[in-house]
Amino acid sequence: MKKQDKISNAVIKRLPRYRRYLKELQKKGVDKISSNEFSRLIGYTASQIRQDLNNFGGFGQQGYGYSVEGLYNEISAILGLDRQYKMVIVGAGNLGQAIANHTYYYKAGFVVCGIFEINPRLIGIKINDIEVMDYENIVQFVEDNNIDIGIICTTKDAAQEVADKLCFAGVRGLWNFAPVDIETPSRVAIENVHISDSLHSLAYHMNKIREEK
Amino acid sequence: MKKQDKISNAVIKRLPRYRRYLKELQKKGVDKISSNEFSRLIGYTASQIRQDLNNFGGFGQQGYGYSVEGLYNEISAILGLDRQYKMVIVGAGNLGQAIANHTYYYKAGFVVCGIFEINPRLIGIKINDIEVMDYENIVQFVEDNNIDIGIICTTKDAAQEVADKLCFAGVRGLWNFAPVDIETPSRVAIENVHISDSLHSLAYHMNKIREEK
Numbered sequence: 378m379k380k381q382d383k384i385s386n387a388v389i390k391r392l393p394r395y396r397r398y399l400k401e402l403q404k405k406g407v408d409k410i411s412s413n414e415f416s417r418l419i420g421y422t423a424s425q426i427r428q429d430l431n432n433f434g435g436f437g438q439q440g441y442g443y444s445v446e447g448l449y450n451e452i453s454a455i456l457g458l459d460r461q462y463k464m465v466i467v468g469a470g471n472l473g474q475a476i477a478n479h480t481y482y483y484k485a486g487f488v489v490c491g492i493f494e495i496n497p498r499l500i501g502i503k504i505n506d507i508e509v510m511d512y513e514n515i516v517q518f519v520e521d522n523n524i525d526i527g528i529i530c531t532t533k534d535a536a537q538e539v540a541d542k543l544c545f546a547g548v549r550g551l552w553n554f555a556p557v558d559i560e561t562p563s564r565v566a567i568e569n570v571h572i573s574d575s576l577h578s579l580a581y582h583m584n585k586i587r588e589e590k
Numbered sequence: 591m592k593k594q595d596k597i598s599n600a601v602i603k604r605l606p607r608y609r610r611y612l613k614e615l616q617k618k619g620v621d622k623i624s625s626n627e628f629s630r631l632i633g634y635t636a637s638q639i640r641q642d643l644n645n646f647g648g649f650g651q652q653g654y655g656y657s658v659e660g661l662y663n664e665i666s667a668i669l670g671l672d673r674q675y676k677m678v679i680v681g682a683g684n685l686g687q688a689i690a691n692h693t694y695y696y697k698a699g700f701v702v703c704g705i706f707e708i709n710p711r712l713i714g715i716k717i718n719d720i721e722v723m724d725y726e727n728i729v730q731f732v733e734d735n736n737i738d739i740g741i742i743c744t745t746k747d748a749a750q751e752v753a754d755k756l757c758f759a760g761v762r763g764l765w766n767f768a769p770v771d772i773e774t775p776s777r778v779a780i781e782n783v784h785i786s787d788s789l790h791s792l793a794y795h796m797n798k799i800r801e802e803k
Contacts, residue, residue: 566792575783579764
């Protein structure tokens with residue numbers, strides 16, 4: 378893999394989508410694909426696709442197209458999906474449970490090792506065979522098990538405090554679902570997921586369609 | 591509001607974030623803000639902010655800055671958040687329940703009117719005071735109640751079929767959480783939410799930080 382330092386965040390955000398479509402193609406037994414065919418499938422322009430993939434040295438051959446398996450493996454490696462990550466979930470409410478149950482993460486190398494909660498009624502139960510433990514013991518657990526990622530499924534008010542504790546304990550990344558932007562020290566990566574933002578985009582597009590009629 | 595037709599999707603995707611920060615400022619009693627101050631807060635460059643907001647005619651005044659309340663209301667209107675939307679959820683598993691419980695949607699004008707399920711053990715229960723009904727009756731319910739948005743919280747395999755039924759019944763938008771890109775007729779807006787994409791971006795940034803050390 379050719380190392381490149383100045384890949385924009387916009388390109389990085391498109392890579393998981395490329396990867397998903399390549400996986401579907403692999404499942405259908407497709408070996409190679411041209412940027413034009415890929416364009417029709419994925420909904421980006423062919424020139425956008427070529428430009429994006431050139432960031433990584435480009436994997437296509439003139440007149441041949443892209444190797445589906447090769448491109449899939451390269452993108453997986455770029456994203457760091459060729460290794461395993463250990464995760465803990467904080468908050469065992471519906472959202473925490475939904476994430477604990479999404480078994481396709483595990484296949485992709487993201488393993489949920491524990492769920493932490495302050496509500497005593499939930500401590501001790503198992504969700505998808507993962508034990509719900511007392512939040513009091515989280516620092517020790519993260520240290521002992523070399524946890525890489527903390528998933529925050531708490532309320533908005535608790536989120537930053539939980540983030541601080543997880544960073545202190547030594548996680549390298551936070552995946553935050555609480556509806557607030559969390560801040561981390563520069564050594565810890567953060568993805569703030571604001572589910573409602575996509576609902577607001579949806580409202581915009583619905584009204585746009587109506588106006589155009 | 592000045593009507594503009596060629597606003598890029600990238601700008602639209604940033605508007606909900608502007609709106610969230612403006613709401614926080616309002617809560618803190620801030621009346622006005624310069625693009626430079628806003629830049630430090632939200633993490634976009636000041637020129638990006640000015641450029642984005644100019645798409646809508648611009649609401650700032652030279653030497654004064656933006657009116658926090660004015661800008662908040664304008665962005666809300668642009669996104670179509672100054673009216674109410676009626677929604678149904680399909681799938682009463684953890685994810686469907688998590689969304690039904692996120693009461694802050696309701697405050698923002700997005701009302702969940704019903705949840706639909708095929709699993710007979712879940713039909714009849716209430717989640718956050720919303721009844722779980724038999725999926726067999728969904729078309730009638732959507733028609734009778736003028737439902738605007740269908741939220742898909744089913745498995746990957748069921749998602750497109752559910753989408754087709756919701757479109758047939760007359761929804762104007764679909765918010766899809768199943769891990770597959772759904773297709774809709776051009777009269778129906780669609781937001782496919784791929785939660786795992788952000789997990790993959792997180793993995794990339796974690797490895798990037800490690801490499802830089």
